[in-house]
Amino acid sequence: MSRSCLAVILAAGDSTRMKSSMSKVLHPIAGRPMIAHVMAAVAEAGMTDAALVVGRDAEAVAKAGSVAGVSVEAFLQKERLGTGHAVLAAREAIARGYDDVLVTYGDVPLVTAAPFAAARERLAQGADIVVIGFHTDKPTGYGRLLVENGELIAIREEKDATEEERRITWCNSGLMAIDGRKALALLEKIGNDNAKGEYYLPDLVEIARAAGGKVVAVDAPETEVAGCNNRAELAFLERLWQERRRHELMVSGVTMIAPETVFLSYDTEIDQDALIEPNVVFGPGVKVEGGAVIHAFSHLEGARVSAGATVGPFARLRPGADLAPQSKVGNFCEVKNGRIGEGAKVNHLTYIGDAVVGAHSNIGAGTITCNYDGVNKHETHIGANAFIGSNSSLVAPVSIGDGAYVASGSIITDNVPADALALGRARQEIKPDRAKSIRERALAIKAAKKAGK
Known part of the structure; x- marks a missing residue:
C-alpha cells in the first residue's frame, strides 16, 4: 500500500499475573521476545512508523521492539486507566497524521500480517474503524461483535449482553485499525463513565457510528490473536508457534520423523530434502541446507550446515560452526567458531573450537583444539587431507599442513609441515612385574588401615 501507517503497540503491562521480574512482552517465544x-x-x-506504549523495563522493551527501516518511538504510560487511555499515551505520534493507525497488544506473538493487512484494506475502502475479531467455541468472557447489514454496530461485553447476544461466537480480539485522519478526534471522545472509571477502546465503535462513520470487522484465526498472561499461557503459545512452523517446513519439503520433539527458533531456516531426526533443538541463527541430516538429540545455534552434511547424534554446534557439503560432525562432538571443510570428518568425542579443518581431513576420537589460554582465544588451522590421530591435543595457535599425520595421543604445540608425521608423546617404557608390586603394596596399606581400626 502507498498509504502511511502508524502502529500503536500497547506494551505497558506490569506482568502481575506472569509473576516475573521483567516485562511480560520480553518473555520469548521461539527464542524471540513476544514484542x-x-x-x-x-x-x-x-x-x-511505530509508537510503543511502555511501562516497566521501558528501555529494554523499546530495544526488543526495534525494526530495521522503521521509525520506532517509545511513549511512557504513567497511569493505567484503560486501553483507550493507553493508546492516547501516543497522542504525539497519532497527531502527526497518518492514513492508517493500527492498534495492537505486545503480547500476541502468534499474530501475522494478514489481519492487519485486511483491516488496512477496509480502511482504504472507506471504513473509519475496523475491528479484528475471531471465532471461538468458548466465547465466555469476551466482548461479542454485533453486526447488522455488514457493519459492526457494537461490541457488547458479556456482563451487558443478552442471552441471545451471549450465543454469538464472533468475539473482539482488542486489535483494531482506525482512519488516521479521524483517529485523534475519535479517541479523545472516549469517556470513563463506568464502574472502574476507565477509558475503553471498544467504545470507539459506537462513538464513530454516532458521528456517522462506518465501522466494520474482519476475521482472524483465534490462535493468532491469543494473548499471554501467565507462564502456562506462555508455554501454550510456544507449542502453537512450534506446531505452525513445523507444519510450514514439512509442507515445504523438510522431513521430520517426530516433529513434536523438534524445537525451532524464530529464524531457523531448513531447506527442502533436509532430514531432522527426533529430539533436535535449534537455537537462533541456524541454516540447514537441502540433503543435510541432523541426527537425534543434537543442539544447534548460530550454525550453518551445508548440503549433504551430517550432524550427530548427540552433537552440539555453537555459534560460528560452519559445515561444508558432505562433511560430518558425529556423536558427542562440539564445534564452536569452527569451519569443517568439504568431506571432512569429526566423528566422535571431539571439540573443535576457533579452528579450520580442511577438506577430506579426518579428526580422530577425543581430539581437542586447545583454543583458550585463560585470557585469549587462539586459532588452529588443519589443512586438507590431514589425519589427526585419536586423543590428540592441538595447542593453539598451531597449524597442521596438508596431508600431515598426527600420531594418536600427541600433544602438538608447534606447526606441522605438509605431509609430515608429528609425534608429541613420551616414549613407552615397560617395567616387568612392576604392576604386581604396586598392587601388593596397595593391598598391604589397606590391610594395615583395617587392622588399625
Missing part, C-alpha cells in the same frame, strides 16, 4: 514477533507482523503489514 518482537508483534513488531515483525505489523511491519510486514506495511507499518511505516
Whole structure:
C-alpha cells in the first residue's frame, strides 16, 4: 500500500499475573521476545512508523521492539486507566497524521500480517474503524461483535449482553485499525463513565457510528490473536508457534520423523530434502541446507550446515560452526567458531573450537583444539587431507599442513609441515612385574588401615 501507517503497540503491562521480574512482552517465544514477533507482523503489514506504549523495563522493551527501516518511538504510560487511555499515551505520534493507525497488544506473538493487512484494506475502502475479531467455541468472557447489514454496530461485553447476544461466537480480539485522519478526534471522545472509571477502546465503535462513520470487522484465526498472561499461557503459545512452523517446513519439503520433539527458533531456516531426526533443538541463527541430516538429540545455534552434511547424534554446534557439503560432525562432538571443510570428518568425542579443518581431513576420537589460554582465544588451522590421530591435543595457535599425520595421543604445540608425521608423546617404557608390586603394596596399606581400626 502507498498509504502511511502508524502502529500503536500497547506494551505497558506490569506482568502481575506472569509473576516475573521483567516485562511480560520480553518473555520469548521461539527464542524471540513476544514484542518482537508483534513488531515483525505489523511491519510486514506495511507499518511505516511505530509508537510503543511502555511501562516497566521501558528501555529494554523499546530495544526488543526495534525494526530495521522503521521509525520506532517509545511513549511512557504513567497511569493505567484503560486501553483507550493507553493508546492516547501516543497522542504525539497519532497527531502527526497518518492514513492508517493500527492498534495492537505486545503480547500476541502468534499474530501475522494478514489481519492487519485486511483491516488496512477496509480502511482504504472507506471504513473509519475496523475491528479484528475471531471465532471461538468458548466465547465466555469476551466482548461479542454485533453486526447488522455488514457493519459492526457494537461490541457488547458479556456482563451487558443478552442471552441471545451471549450465543454469538464472533468475539473482539482488542486489535483494531482506525482512519488516521479521524483517529485523534475519535479517541479523545472516549469517556470513563463506568464502574472502574476507565477509558475503553471498544467504545470507539459506537462513538464513530454516532458521528456517522462506518465501522466494520474482519476475521482472524483465534490462535493468532491469543494473548499471554501467565507462564502456562506462555508455554501454550510456544507449542502453537512450534506446531505452525513445523507444519510450514514439512509442507515445504523438510522431513521430520517426530516433529513434536523438534524445537525451532524464530529464524531457523531448513531447506527442502533436509532430514531432522527426533529430539533436535535449534537455537537462533541456524541454516540447514537441502540433503543435510541432523541426527537425534543434537543442539544447534548460530550454525550453518551445508548440503549433504551430517550432524550427530548427540552433537552440539555453537555459534560460528560452519559445515561444508558432505562433511560430518558425529556423536558427542562440539564445534564452536569452527569451519569443517568439504568431506571432512569429526566423528566422535571431539571439540573443535576457533579452528579450520580442511577438506577430506579426518579428526580422530577425543581430539581437542586447545583454543583458550585463560585470557585469549587462539586459532588452529588443519589443512586438507590431514589425519589427526585419536586423543590428540592441538595447542593453539598451531597449524597442521596438508596431508600431515598426527600420531594418536600427541600433544602438538608447534606447526606441522605438509605431509609430515608429528609425534608429541613420551616414549613407552615397560617395567616387568612392576604392576604386581604396586598392587601388593596397595593391598598391604589397606590391610594395615583395617587392622588399625
